[in-house]
Amino acid sequence: MGELNIGLIGAGLIGRTHSIAYRMVKGFFTEKTKEVSLKVLAEENEEAARNGAANLGFDEWTADYRELLARKDIRLVIVAVPNYKHKEIVLEAIKHGKHVLCEKPLAMNAPDAKQIFDAAEKAGITHGIGFNYRKAPAVLLIKRWVDNGMFGDIVSYRSSFIQDWGIDENGPLSWRFQKKLAGSGSLGDLGSHAIDMARFLIGEVSEVVGTVSTHVHKRPISTGGLGHKQDTGTAEYGKVDVDDICDVLMEFENGAQGGMVSSRLAPGRKNHFEFEVYGTKAGVFFDWERPNEVLFSSVDMPGDQSGFNRILVGGFQHPYGENLWPIPGMGIGFAEPFAVQLFEMIDAVLNERKASPGFYDGWKVNQVLDAIESSVKKRAWCKV
C-alpha cells in the first residue's frame, strides 16, 4: 500500500492506546500495512521518553517533539498530549507538512480549533481527530442504518457519558481538573464524544442550554494522570475549576431534539457511554459497556415482536466484520475502534484522501462546547 512512518507524541493513557492500536492494525489489516511503521516516540522529558519507548516498544525516542516533527522520514503524527498543548504541537506539525491525527477535543475553544482547521486545509495535509467511539463496528452499523433511512425522520437523540473515577477526592489535581490545561471538565472530556456522536448520527446542533456543577473543589497537587489513590498525608491541595457534571438540552438544525449528560461522579458507572436515537420508523440503543450489542426496534415489526431486539455485532455483514475477529461473539474492546481509526487514517494518507472525522468535525464540536459554556454562564439557551 506504500511506505509510511508514524511518530507518536505523548505516551500517557491514550498514547499507549494508540500504540496498542498500531499493533492491532498490523494484525487486522496485514496486507495493506506491510510498509507502515510506528517509528519514534516523543515525550515531555528524557525519563518519560526513555521509559515510554521501552514500555511501548519503540526503538527511537526524543524528549523534544520538535525534533520528531523535523524528521523527513516521519509522514504521519499522532498527537496524544493534554488539551492545552494540541494547538502548539499540531500547528508546528502542519508547518512541517506532516499529516496529523490529533486527540479530542481539538482545541481549548472554537476560534483556536478554526485556526488549526484552516492551517491544515491550507497546507493540504490529511487530518483526523480522535473521536474513536464512532469507529466501533456497532456504531458504524447504526450510522449505515441512519444513512439508509431506516429510522425515517429522526426526532430525538439522548446520550450520557458518565464515569465514577472523579468521586475519589484524593485523586490528584491532574491537568484534567484545571481549566487552563483542559478547557473544561467532564464536558470537554466525555461530553465532546457525546456531541460528536450526535453530529455523526443526527446532524448539526443549532442551539443548547446547559447546567454544570463541581462537587470536589480541591484535590492534592500531583502530576498523575487519572484519579488514582495516593498518600495524601502531606500533600498540598489545589483548586478544581472545571465541571464534574454537565447536563445539556440540544436542538438540531433538522428539527430533532435531544440531550446529553457527562459526569465523573457517577458511582457504579465505569465507562458508560450510551446513546439512543429515535425516528418515525425505528429506534436504537447503544451502550459502550456492551460494545458489541445494538438494541433495535422498528415500527414494522409485528406487534408481538415489538420492542428492542438485541443484535450481536461482528458478523461479516457488519462494518469491519471481515477484518476484525472472524466470529461475531468474539467481540471488541477499547482498542479495536482505535485500530479502525488508525487504519482509516493510514489509508487516507496513502491514498491522498480526506480522513473522517477530521479537524472540521473537531472545530464543530468545539463550537458546541463553547455554546454550552456560554449558556451555563448566561443561564439561557445559546445558538451554536
Ligand SMILES: NC(=O)c1ccc[n+]([C@@H]2O[C@H](COP(=O)([O-])OP(=O)(O)OC[C@H]3O[C@@H](n4cnc5c(N)ncnc54)[C@H](O)[C@@H]3O)[C@@H](O)[C@H]2O)c1
Ligand atoms: N479518545 C479517547 O477516548 C481519549 C481518552 C482519554 C484521553 N483522550 C485525550 O488524549 C489526550 C491525552 O490524554 P491522556 O489521557 O493520554 O493524558 P495523560 O496525562 O495520561 O498523558 C499525556 C502524556 O502527554 C505527555 N506530554 C505532555 N506534554 C508533552 C510534550 N510537550 N511532548 C511530548 N509529550 C508530552 C505527558 O508527559 C503524558 O505522558 C487528551 O487530549 C485527552 O483529552 C482521549
